[in-house]
Amino acid sequence: MLKRAFVAPDPGLLRLRSASRAVLGIGAAVALCGLVGHSLVAAIIGGLAALLALFTVLDPTVRGQAGTTALLPVVGLPVLALAAALHDYPLVRDAAFLAVTGLGVYARRWGPRGHSLGVFAFMMFFAAQFLHARTGQLPELFAAILLSVCAAAAVRFGVWCYERGLPPAAAPAPLAATGLARTTTRQAIQATAGAAFALALGQMLSQERWYWAVGATWWVFVNTTSRGETLVRGFRRFLGTAIGIALGFVLAVPLHTEPVAAAVIVAVCVFGIFYTAAVSYTWMMLAVTVMASMLYGLLGVLDPALLALRVGETAVGALGAALAVLLVLPVTTHAVTDGWIQRALRCVHACTAEAAARLRGTADADPAPHVAELEALLGRVRLSLAPLLHPLNPLLARKERARRVLALLDDCAREVRGLASIAADAEASHDDRLTAACWRVEAAVEALTAPEAATGRRPDAAAPAHSGVVEGALAHVHGLEQALAQLAEPLQAPGRARLSGG
Template identity: 40%
Template sequence: MGTARRIRTRVWDRYSASDPGLLRLMAGLRTVGSIGLTLLILSLLDISVTHMVAGAMAAMVSTFAIREKRVRDQAVTLALGLPTAFASVSLGALLNPHIVIGDIAFIVLIFGAAYVRRFGDRGSALGMIGFQIYFLSLFVHATGSGLPSLYLSLAIAFACSAVMRFALVPETPERTLDRLRQAFRARTAQLVATQIELLDAEPERLESVIADLRKDIARLHEAALMIQGALDGGTDDETTAALLQRRVADAEIAVERLGLLLLTARSGERADTLTLHLPNAPLPAPARRVPDEDDALRKLRTELRALHLLVTRLGAGDPGTAVARVRNRLLAYRDEENLPSASLAVQDAFRGIGEAARSVLGLRLALDGPGDESDDTPETIRSREEFEAEDLALAGEGETEQDRTGLKRRTTRAAIQVSAGSGLAILGGEFLSTQRWYWAVLTCWVVFLNTSSTGEILVKGYRRLIGTVCGVVAGVLLAGAVGHHTVTAFVLVLVLIFAMFFTAPVSYALMSFFVTAMLGLLYSLLHTYSVHVLVLRIEETALGAACGIIAAVLIFPVHTDLRTDEQLVTVLERLRDVATSAVAQLSGGPAVDLLDMARELDTALDDLRRSTHPLTHPVTPLRGRRRTARYLVALLETCAYHARSLAATAELVPYSTSIAADPRLAAVGVRLEHNLDVLIAHVEDVTDERPRDSRGGKDADDIKDAARGRAARHGTVDDALRTEPSIASMLEGGGSGVPRSGSVTFRVLRHLQRLDEGVAGLARPLGVSVTAGRAGRKSGRPAA
């Protein structure tokens, strides 16, 4: 019985880690449930198959279009969506016979649906509903005489969507956050399991294990970002949100740092943080072991398994006495006298296990409260007191998109682009088919959704075409197998819709495959199926993608390199803010909200990572540029990790008894700020050389002047990065000895040095000169 339960728990943890928050599962179940319930009611009312298809599509649209977090907001949007759907289907039915007027009205509708996205999630949902329902009227060939039956189908579809959303498969921010926390725990356990493999891996398998380690670190960071995004609606107050955010950040930093320490422990040299973020990065050479260290490594392996158990049992309400003893044993490694006799690198790994166990304790305290304290050891009591002090401290504690107007607003430019592309798609689609030209318009519409540059549109159009071609083959096979069996066809449609929503966040090509395969069945239900129709679907898809790309290239284009440069500036600005504020606090400056700063840095870095997808795509012909983009993003991820670590430590300074501020660190903050300002000004110089009207962002002169103004205040107007002796040696000059390995001071210095080296390392891919003095000359190499 116990074995079966453990197996079920292990399987569920694997799935929970693969689908954080069960968001894909819930979306698929809610959509399929809405469609199934709609079809059941419509069949009982003896509605025609055509209008049943319309009801099913309306149920799907009314379910997936609404993305707001709060239940009340979802209800208001759903209520507004029904009259929007009525107006859209009425317009489509009345204008279908009038080709020219209908096409013009469709383009106006497309512009409005894209433009209202500026009003947030509600505007996006209503625009999506308006567009998709008009498309539905074209798909089922709606007429004025059939409007009453269509109104009934739409009303039932929206009602069924409400029943599924608010009653049968309810989704609240609190439940979503709770499932995201479980996914974070599961992904943390997976990362620790991979770290155990890292310690045991043979040299020939090391590269493969490191690749798995990189993937697990990225997945853990993704879960942490999703938790940060769900905190506002999923917690009762700001204090609780800040507390949970800090605990998650502590756990992420501690477990990622443990992997680096383990890699160093099994190697003959200190591992570079970049190794955990850059594929094919050079690995440290293996170390020669002595017998005593072999004993320590065996013990290290045992304690890693104990840490894995501790993380796995984090989701249990009662950790149990045995788990409490394991926790106490691991926390003891935070004390120097409990470390085994081994090299400094191996001892550091034991310290890392102790810090990881502390972060697990912090998560448990944040999620479940104090719990049973009867078995606490002095080290556990000390850790609890540190968390209580942090909790008390938390309890006491430029231009935006909305500011832009006209064509500087991204939604306005996108609305004009998609309208122009749709006009081209209508013209071209009419030449291919006077009956199904709207497929080209749909493709043109969707390739503009959630894209911000020409390269992203190109990649999305390519993936949609690939998915469509494969889906046509599947559609032919399914339609031939099902024939005219209506019930079987509808069941398969529901299965394909579930697969479509389940795979949408993972692969756009897979989603397009399932959509096209589903269409083959829908055409069978409407008795309009033929191989020619599905081949026409490929042609219309290719045409729509081409029209979208043409519009993106010719009308107010946002080039991929320009977009990535803008995102790079944002990341560098956020990195500067976090790093300099953390160093200022570590050197005795005033306390600031470093948690929010670190969150903004992570969000900006995630945006940059998505923006570089066209540059790093396997089919890109610019191999050198792809390598540069990957290296740059990996280096920024490394810098962000060290900045987050410094921020987490700096927040402890005002109330900690073990961490004291050191005024000598202020000089490091000045150099970091200067170097980052130089990088920002350089990227803006490169960006400013491109056409100004395609940017739509902040004015380059304003940003450059601000960056150079900050540099001027520190007397560093030169345009070269400055490198000076290491942080540790600079502190030694103040008369203090080298801090012992494993101490908080040593860790702060290590993070500062790595961050300083990482920022200096950005000079090479960005083409900025580096000098040891105050003068320098900037090279002419372009930004990545």
């Protein structure tokens, strides 16, 4: 787990740059809050706003990111005001929190911007509970949030805008569905149901810290689509929290009264959150938990019992999410995995066809966007297969089959990248062997994704034109053919068990 979090590949040092920029941006936001005389409570909510502005805004273009960042206070400030106004009306407050939870998840149907605004709204309601915000504090809290979002934006879009010049990230669209089967609709219902369970049971554990259970349920649903993914994420959240609490006893309890030491630990935690988020949810949660422990210490309420309660509330939240995905509109891991695998295979064919067209001299043919899309789709496949590849999965045959599918898809991606690289710099070639090979790739993809529609065509190759470029391209296409042929066994073997049953 440690190796995965800190030795995982970091192409372009993007994770390192993101984590370093986050420390700079959040540090600047908190420092500005201190310079203008804001209270500790206002500085904390300002730091949280800056963290969310840097962490959750994931639009594919810099212009889109700037637009979403500007909209964060527009959504967040009214929610914070609502939470503060309802502080003394528990039943209405709880109902409002559940409504914000459901709407925040549903907003993901509008893509990265909807996701960012939904998270920010939820966390503003959550922060109001964490800080016991009252209406009399709202002017100062509003000012701190606005100042901090501006500080984070100045760092992100001015001081250190490393995204400028990078190609827009390829974010795959959700799997097609309508009605209650639509991912955002289903998850909004599931998250609300899970949060209601967590809220009720969390209040039985503590009338003051119940919101940790709701928060745990909420974050378990982020970036998951099947019940298997959600269960694994819930387990990882609990594990990261438990380890973080143990570390909190070592760091937060003895050091929270030392401002310099506390500031350094919080900065290290911020770096850890951003650096590990993409590769290890467990380590990210460990960093979040240690940071929260230090903040409780700065607020003067930290004690061992509080840390133990945090573990219990997190367990309740994870349980709420698990029950929701198992009992409310459940979607199996197999259904989601199969959908993403088919999308990836069709993208493999699109990459091959565009590269072949480019080699034949078609000026506007460009495989690069499809290569980027394939990488994003494989990320979704890895996420959906995570439950099967988990060390605690007792279904060894399915685990091995999932591992083989993932390895073969990685082989496909490697061959596609090689083919696209050759096509990018090659002279045009009209070798019909390449056309024939691409037809075979198309037939292989059809056989895997829609076997009833597969034509089985095997066109003959024409007389070869001697070209080193074509030979290199053919080598990659033949590699693709082999990987696709080998995928037939784990994906379509007659009479086998389903790839996953969860």
